[in-house]
Amino acid sequence: MTSTPGHIELERSIDSIRIGSRHRTDLGDIDALAASIEKQGLLQPITVTPDGTLVCGARRLAALRQLGVRKLNVWVRSGISDGLAQLLAEQDDNALHKTLSPTEAATLYREVKMLLAEDARRRQIASRFGAKKGTPQSDGAATVAAPVTSLDGYARARAALLVTGTRSYTTLERIGYLQGIVADENLDEALRRLATIELDLISNGGSVTAAHRRMKTQLAFAELEQLAADAAQPALIRHAASAGTSRVHAAETTQSDIELEQLAREALSRAKTATKAKNARPATPNDSNLPVRSFVFLWNDLREWWLRYDDEIVSQLTDEQWDQFEATLAGTIAFAERMRSLRDDSPAVARVSTRSLSR
Structure with a gap:
C-alpha cells in the first residue's frame, strides 16, 4: 500500500x-x-x-x-x-x-x-x-x-x-466564475455581495451570460478605481484609470450590458498598458513608409477578428505571446487616440474618399 x-x-x-x-x-x-x-x-x-x-x-x-x-x-x-x-x-x-x-x-x-x-x-x-x-x-x-x-x-x-x-462547459465555467468571486475572501465585500445576488438571479431562472457579463464589468470597474487611487502606480496609469472610470460611470445608464462590459475592459486595458504605450519604440523613417492602402488592407483583414476566437485561447497562449499581444494593443490604442485627437482638433483635415484610396 x-x-x-x-x-x-x-x-x-x-x-x-x-x-x-x-x-x-x-x-x-x-x-x-x-x-x-x-x-x-x-x-x-x-x-x-x-x-x-x-x-x-x-x-x-x-x-x-x-x-x-x-x-x-x-x-x-x-x-x-x-x-x-x-x-x-x-x-x-x-x-x-x-x-x-x-x-x-x-x-x-x-x-x-x-x-x-x-x-x-x-x-x-x-x-x-x-x-x-x-x-x-x-x-x-x-x-x-x-x-x-x-x-x-x-x-x-x-x-x-x-x-x-x-x-x-461554458455556462458551468461562467457560474463557477461567480462562485469563485463569492468564495474569494481577498476581494472587496461589495463585489462578493454582487456575485451572490447574480447567483440568486441565476437560481431563479436568470441569464447566466448576462450575470457573468455584469460581474466582469463590475470587477473591471473596481480595478480601474483601485489603479486610479493607488499612489504607487505611475502617473500615466493613474490618469488613464481615472479617465476610464469616468467614461464607464457616464455610460452606465445609456449603454447595453455588452457595450458596458466592452467599454470597461478597454478602459482597463488602456490603463494597464499606459506606460508601455508611452515607452514604445518610436517609429523610424523605414517603419513609417507604408502607404495608406496598406493600412486599409490591414484593418479590413482584422475586421471583427475577436469573433474568430473563443475563451479556449487563454489557456493556450504563453506569457511571452500574451505580452506581445498586450504591447501591440497598447501601441494600437495610443495610435488610435493620437489619430482621433488629430481628426477631432482639425476639422479641415481632408477626408479621403474610399474611391481615392482604392486607386
Whole structure:
C-alpha cells in the first residue's frame, strides 16, 4: 500500500468497482487501449471513492476487463463530496434522481474537473517515464496520456459530460466564475455581495451570460478605481484609470450590458498598458513608409477578428505571446487616440474618399 495526500493506493478486485451510468458513454477504441496497456502496462491506477465507486478511468477499467484482469491497483480518493459521490454512483434505473440546479451543477462540475485534471496530470507524468520494470500494472498506457497543453480542455469537457450529459462547459465555467468571486475572501465585500445576488438571479431562472457579463464589468470597474487611487502606480496609469472610470460611470445608464462590459475592459486595458504605450519604440523613417492602402488592407483583414476566437485561447497562449499581444494593443490604442485627437482638433483635415484610396 502506498499513499499521497488525499489518496491511498490499494489492490482491489475489478468486479468490486461500481460504475455509475454517467461513465458508460463515449468509451472510444477500447481494443487499441487494451493492446497498449498489455504492451506497456497500466502506468497509473484508476481512481475510486472509498466505497469503490469509479471516479476516473472508465476506459482503462473497460480495457483491463477485456484483458481478463481480476485484480488491480486503484487510487482511493478521499475528500469527495456526498453530492459528487451520489452523482458518480447514479444508475440508469434511478429515474427519480433530483435534477441539479445550475449552481449545483457548476459546483459538482468544478469538483469533477479538479479530479479529472489531477488524474490526467498523473497519467502525463507517468507516461514520461514509462512503466517501472517488474510492475506490469501500475494509469493508461503512455500512448493515451493527454498532452500537457490539452489537460484543462480535456478535464472541462469530460467533467461537463459527467455532470450534465453534454460536453458544453461554458455556462458551468461562467457560474463557477461567480462562485469563485463569492468564495474569494481577498476581494472587496461589495463585489462578493454582487456575485451572490447574480447567483440568486441565476437560481431563479436568470441569464447566466448576462450575470457573468455584469460581474466582469463590475470587477473591471473596481480595478480601474483601485489603479486610479493607488499612489504607487505611475502617473500615466493613474490618469488613464481615472479617465476610464469616468467614461464607464457616464455610460452606465445609456449603454447595453455588452457595450458596458466592452467599454470597461478597454478602459482597463488602456490603463494597464499606459506606460508601455508611452515607452514604445518610436517609429523610424523605414517603419513609417507604408502607404495608406496598406493600412486599409490591414484593418479590413482584422475586421471583427475577436469573433474568430473563443475563451479556449487563454489557456493556450504563453506569457511571452500574451505580452506581445498586450504591447501591440497598447501601441494600437495610443495610435488610435493620437489619430482621433488629430481628426477631432482639425476639422479641415481632408477626408479621403474610399474611391481615392482604392486607386
